[in-house]
Amino acid sequence: MNVEDIEALLGPAGQELLEEVRDLGPEDELAAATRLRKRYEPGLVAAAMAQGRLRQRAAAKFGPDAARMYFTPNGVEQATRRAVAEHRAARFAALGARRVLDLCGGIGGDALALARAGIAVVAVDRDPLTVAVARANAISLGLADLIEVRRADVMQTQTAGYDAVFADPARRTGRGRTFDPEAYEPPLSWALAAARTAPYAAVKVAPGIPHEAVPQDAEAEWVSDHGDVKEAALWFGTAPGAKGATLLPSGARLTAAVPPPAPPIRPVGRFLYEPDGAVVRAHLVAAVAEELGGGLIDASIAYVTADEARPTAYATPYEITDVLPFGLKRLKALLRERGVGVLTVKKRGSAVEPEEVRRRVRPQGPHRATVFLTRVAGAPSMLIGQPLTGS
Structure with a gap:
C-alpha cells in the first residue's frame, strides 16, 4: 500500500469499494475480488480489500471507528x-x-x-x-x-x-x-x-x-x-x-509518592486477591494489601491473602477452598472427585504452563474451579477456589 492507494480510496470509487468489502470474510475474498475487478481497477480492488482486512483487525483497538478509519499494517x-x-x-x-x-x-x-x-x-x-x-x-x-x-x-x-x-x-x-x-x-x-x-x-x-x-x-x-x-x-x-x-x-x-512498606508474609487465608497487572508493574501491591488488611503468601509473589472479603478496584478476589503442595496427580484426583470440567489455571512463580496442566488433569464434569500454581512461603503449591460471587 502506498500514498496513491490511500488517495484513491478517498475518492468516490474507493469509498464504494470499501463499503462493498466491509464485511468480507477470508473465505469470500477470492470470489469477491474476481467479481469486483470487472467494475473497478484491479489495483484499487486490491487496496480496498487490504484496507478491509486491516479494519477488521483494528476493531479490537478502535471499536466502531475502525470501520471508517485507514490503516497500515504497522499502524x-x-x-x-x-x-x-x-x-x-x-x-x-x-x-x-x-x-x-x-x-x-x-x-x-x-x-x-x-x-x-x-x-x-x-x-x-x-x-x-x-x-x-x-x-x-x-x-x-x-x-x-x-x-x-x-x-x-x-x-x-x-x-x-x-x-x-x-x-x-x-x-x-x-x-x-x-x-x-x-x-x-x-x-x-x-x-x-x-x-x-x-x-x-x-x-x-x-x-x-x-x-x-x-x-x-x-x-x-x-x-x-x-x-x-x-x-x-x-x-x-x-x-x-x-x-x-x-x-x-x-x-x-x-x-504513591514513595514506595509503600512491604506487607507481611502470612499463611493463605480464606480469600486470595489477584492484583491487576498495572498495579504489579507500578510496585503497588503493598498498597492493595494494606487496603485489604492482608498480606502476601510469599515475599516474591504478587498474590494478596486475607481472612475477610473487602471490595477493591485494584484486584480480583477469589474464595479459596484448598491449599495443597504442588502435584498434578493430586490435583487430577481432586477435580475428578468434585466433577470439575471447566478449569481456569493461573500461575505466578511456577514454571508449569496452564496448557500442560489441562492436558495432564483432563478435567471432566459440570462444575468450575480455578487453580493457582504458585509458591506459599517458598514452597510450590496449588490453591483451589472460585471467583468471589458478586465481585
Whole structure:
C-alpha cells in the first residue's frame, strides 16, 4: 500500500469499494475480488480489500471507528488503543492543555483522542504513507479542524509554543521489537529531553521499563485495559517521583509518592486477591494489601491473602477452598472427585504452563474451579477456589 492507494480510496470509487468489502470474510475474498475487478481497477480492488482486512483487525483497538478509519499494517500493531488514548487525552485536558504537539504521531490514534477532548493537535511523523493515513483518519472522523498532520523529522521539530508534548518513540526496528531505550526511534533520551521543554508532557514507553530507569523528575503511570497491561507513560510537570496504576475501563487510579512498606508474609487465608497487572508493574501491591488488611503468601509473589472479603478496584478476589503442595496427580484426583470440567489455571512463580496442566488433569464434569500454581512461603503449591460471587 502506498500514498496513491490511500488517495484513491478517498475518492468516490474507493469509498464504494470499501463499503462493498466491509464485511468480507477470508473465505469470500477470492470470489469477491474476481467479481469486483470487472467494475473497478484491479489495483484499487486490491487496496480496498487490504484496507478491509486491516479494519477488521483494528476493531479490537478502535471499536466502531475502525470501520471508517485507514490503516497500515504497522499502524494497526503500534497504534494506541482508543480507551488508553482517551484516558491520556483526558489527563492533558484536565491539566489545561489546549494545544498539544504529538511527536511520532503514527496513524493518528492519540491525535484523534486529543481532538475529541477539544484539544488542537499538531501531529508529526516522517513516513509519507503514515502521514497520509493520519490525515485521512482526521478527515474521516470529522476532526480535521483540530488536527494538523505534518511530515517532518520529529528531532528537527520545534516544541516551543505548545501547552504540552506527547512523544511515542517506535519500539520496533527492522529486526523486531527492541528493549534498549536508546534503540527506540528516536532514542528515549531525545524524547525525554523534548518532553522537558514543555509545561506538561508524556512519553510512551514499554510497560516493562525498570523502575530504576524512570527519571526522578517524571511520574510513571502504568495503564491496563480489562486487566491487560497496555503501556506505561512518563509524565512531566505533574507529580515527579510518583508511581501510579490506572485501570480501564473503570478509570480507577492508585498512586504513591514513595514506595509503600512491604506487607507481611502470612499463611493463605480464606480469600486470595489477584492484583491487576498495572498495579504489579507500578510496585503497588503493598498498597492493595494494606487496603485489604492482608498480606502476601510469599515475599516474591504478587498474590494478596486475607481472612475477610473487602471490595477493591485494584484486584480480583477469589474464595479459596484448598491449599495443597504442588502435584498434578493430586490435583487430577481432586477435580475428578468434585466433577470439575471447566478449569481456569493461573500461575505466578511456577514454571508449569496452564496448557500442560489441562492436558495432564483432563478435567471432566459440570462444575468450575480455578487453580493457582504458585509458591506459599517458598514452597510450590496449588490453591483451589472460585471467583468471589458478586465481585
